[in-house]
Amino acid sequence: MTSSIYQSDIVEMKELDNLFIELTSKNCNQRCKNCYIDFPLYKKQADFIDIDIIKQALEDTIDEKIKCIYLSGAEPMTHPDFNSILRLCLKRTDVCICTNGSFINEKKARFLKKVEGESSNTIIFKISIDHYDEVKNDDVRYRGAYRHGMFAIRHLLKYNFSVILSLTNYYNLSKEEIFSGFKSSFKRYDINSDSILIQISPFHNKLPKPEEPKIESSECFDCINSRVISSSGVYTCPFLANDFRGRCGGSFADYNKKCSLETEYCATCAKSPSPIFSLDFSLFQ
Numbered sequence: 393m394t395s396s397i398y399q400s401d402i403v404e405m406k407e408l409d410n411l412f413i414e415l416t417s418k419n420c421n422q423r424c425k426n427c428y429i430d431f432p433l434y435k436k437q438a439d440f441i442d443i444d445i446i447k448q449a450l451e452d453t454i455d456e457k458i459k460c461i462y463l464s465g466a467e468p469m470t471h472p473d474f475n476s477i478l479r480l481c482l483k484r485t486d487v488c489i490c491t492n493g494s495f496i497n498e499k500k501a502r503f504l505k506k507v508e509g510e511s512s513n514t515i516i517f518k519i520s521i522d523h524y525d526e527v528k529n530d531d532v533r534y535r536g537a538y539r540h541g542m543f544a545i546r547h548l549l550k551y552n553f554s555v556i557l558s559l560t561n562y563y564n565l566s567k568e569e570i571f572s573g574f575k576s577s578f579k580r581y582d583i584n585s586d587s588i589l590i591q592i593s594p595f596h597n598k599l600p601k602p603e604e605p606k607i608e609s610s611e612c613f614d615c616i617n618s619r620v621i622s623s624s625g626v627y628t629c630p631f632l633a634n635d636f637r638g639r640c641g642g643s644f645a646d647y648n649k650k651c652s653l654e655t656e657y658c659a660t661c662a663k664s665p666s667p668i669f670s671l672d673f674s675l676f677q
């Protein structure tokens with residue numbers, strides 16, 4: 393289907409499998425250089441999503457068979473009510489925490505295991521590391537990012553969490569190089585590489601580009617089975633959270649299930665052979 397205004401393809405959401413919650417309105421403790429987010433120059437307390445908005449979203453989506461709730465940010469663990477929000481979401485379904493890992497030490501991993509044990513659902517972690525080489529990774533992220541990520545993975549595995557290493561392919565590496573490079577890095581950090589899944593996403597270049605070619609809809613766009621709630625409403629996907637072009641409504645009580653593929657972010661999604669933000673559930677079978 394094509395939009396008559398923009399002549400761009402329209403995607404209609406099929407099922408709401410993935411509910412993303414943008415906890416921090418793009419606030420992060422690190423601000424990596426290669427992140428798709430344009431970080432605000434200052435932070436207001438009101439930018440953190442209120443837990444009541446999340447309660448309402450869970451109530452409004454009660455008839456949807458959500459497979460996973462994603463706590464995202466930028467860095468979700470900077471939210472002052474992070475633990476309460478995690479407990480609330482775990483009552484509903486599995487929760488994926490999308491994090492740079494900088495808040496996860498041994499004590500935190502032990503605590504999170506205890507929180508998980510209070511529910512019948514599971515916590516999954518997506519930890520961002522963008523190169524198997526420490527210097528190259530920290531060059532595009534921040535100084536110390538690599539060690540934060542690796543130590544977080546080691547602590548989480550100690551408590552038997554499912555961990556996915558989420559790699560934004562800034563260096564345009566082949567899959568083979570990524571997998572063999574990380575195999576040796578994991579060995580150095582005493583991490584069993586068989587326990588880690590690696591999810592690779594294309595890098596989204598924020599620099600202005602010549603006009604993008606027409607984007608055609610694909611079965612693997614996140615907007616087909618996901619929506620994001622932030623402090624300002626419902627949006628199509630994490631790329632477009634708080635961006636008027638991705639706005640779907642004020643709440644899940646009544647929201648738009650269609651979106652048009654008109655943004656530069658959609659062009660990045662079109663380059664990816666799988667959804668960029670949501671989990672590939674088949675990996676866990």
Ligand code: SF4
Pocket residue numbers: 403613614615616628629630631632638651652653655657658659661662
């Ligand atoms: S950026 Fe990707 S997921 Fe978001 S609306 Fe565009 S195609 Fe869909």
